[in-house]
Amino acid sequence: MARSAASDRDDARSDEARSDDARPSEEPGGASPPALAVEGVSKRFRDGEESVLAVDDVGLTVERGSVVGLLGPNGAGKTTLIKCALGIVLPDAGSVRVFGTDVGDGRRAAYADVDAMLEGARNDYWRLTVRENLRYFATIAGVDPDSVRGRHDRLLDRLELTEKADTPVRELSRGMKQKVSLASVLAGGAELVFLDEPTLGLDVESSRTLRRELRRLAREEGLTVVLSSHDMDVVEAVCDRVVMMANGRIVADDTVAALRSGTERDAVRVVSADIDDAVVATLEERFDVRAVETDRDGRDHGGAGSTAVEVAAAGDELYDLMDALREAGVTVEDVETVRPDLEDVFVDRTGTEGDANPRGRSP
Known part of the structure; x- marks a missing residue:
């Protein structure tokens, strides 16, 4: 669970919650249940004229070992949906199942192997050193920190935190604190993690390091990740699948390649x-x-005083464009196809432009 709900997380990570009998291991038919199954979840805040329907009858399944990106403009319902999935906010309708366990029936069992890093939350203890944070969060996850020291060393190395391992977190830069938060989330061996804006405050190289480690963890260790971010580059590079929300509902759910095409x-x-x-x-x-x-x-376009024009044209329109240029006496120096990126898809599907913060700039 998120650090802002540490007491709930302590319960969720107890030895009792880890018992083999506490969680169903298979779906009907013998298949393993998905890491997360959200069905018909709705959540409204306030009453009367001031009421806001934040999440509207949302269904979502996240398979084990996948990395799923959650996108949407501000106010789309992303954070509320994540908090409903984590049990921090109780939905008005619908159900949430984590590794096959209905949250309403077995909260502690459901969240035994779940962790989260939430934007705006104090995700670490700043008076502790980096390594002490990893040991602490492994301990409250029900894991002997000495038994996973090797794992912690690898996390510190891969996230480029080794040199700061014995430094109090409060002395680190914002970007370094963000990496410590991620390491702490992974310290106890959670199988499903929710990451809300994990690259916020990171420089370009640190962001690349984080992407590389997330891909490795999903590929080699079967980690399941639900990642919410305004940084389209990170989502496009890391996620197997992207879910887009607008006005509390899911408006797109597919692979990046399928969405772009x-x-x-x-x-x-x-x-x-x-x-x-x-x-x-x-x-x-x-x-x-x-x-x-x-x-x-002419330095950018290959000729003195060149101008580049981007025109929406495909099929017969492309021939019409070339005819129009020839009629105007234009000699074409270069022509290339411009494919839509994830930002273009986001604008099309959500009807918003500017809220996505597509390149990770501070909002």
């Missing part, structure tokens, strides 16, 4: 020194011109 945002980028304002105006009358970039000294 399903959007109508294919375009072509044409570069030429012959493209001037008049040519651009002509193109805008006939086509969907998405961007115009002028490189007056």
Whole structure:
């Protein structure tokens, strides 16, 4: 559980909760149950005219060993859904099952192997050193910290924290504290972890380190991750699957490749020194011109004074575009296809632009 609910987490990680009889090991038919199954969950806050339906009849399944990204603009319901899945917020309707155990029937058993790092929460004890935090959170997970010292050493090494292992967390930078929080979440060997904005405050290299370690843990150790982030690069690089939310409901759920191929945002980028304002105006009358970039000294586009125009065109429209350029006396220097990225899909599916913070910039 998240550090903000440490007492619940202590219960969830007790030896009693780890007993073989406490959790169903198989679904009907012999298959192992998914790591997380959310069915028909709804949550409303406040009453009357001020009421807000934060989560609206959401269903979601996360298979074991997968990394699932959860995206949505501010107010989409992501955090509320995560808190419902963690038992921090009780839903008004629906059910949550963790490794086959219904949270309502067996809270301690359900959360025995679950941990979380939540944005805005104090996820570590800052007076303790980095290593002391790992030992502490392993202990409250019901694990002898001496028995997993090797695991802790590997986490410190892979997250580039070894040199700071005996440094109090309060003396570390924001980015280093974020990495310590992740290491603490993984210290007790949780099988399902929820990470809310895990790269917040990290520099580029630290973010790459975190992505690499998450992929390794999922691939080699079967860790299941639900990752909520505004950093599209991280989601695209790490996640097997992406779930997008808007207005409390799921509006997309698929692999990154499938989501990108399903959007109508294919375009072509044409570069030429012959493209001037008049040519651009002509193109805008006939086509969907998405961007115009002028490189007056030619360093970026390969020719003095070249201009790049991005136009939504596919199929017959591409031929029409080439005809229009030829009629305007434009000699094409370069042309390339522009494929939609995850940000484009996000805008299409959620109807929002700007809230996604696509490249990890501080909101």
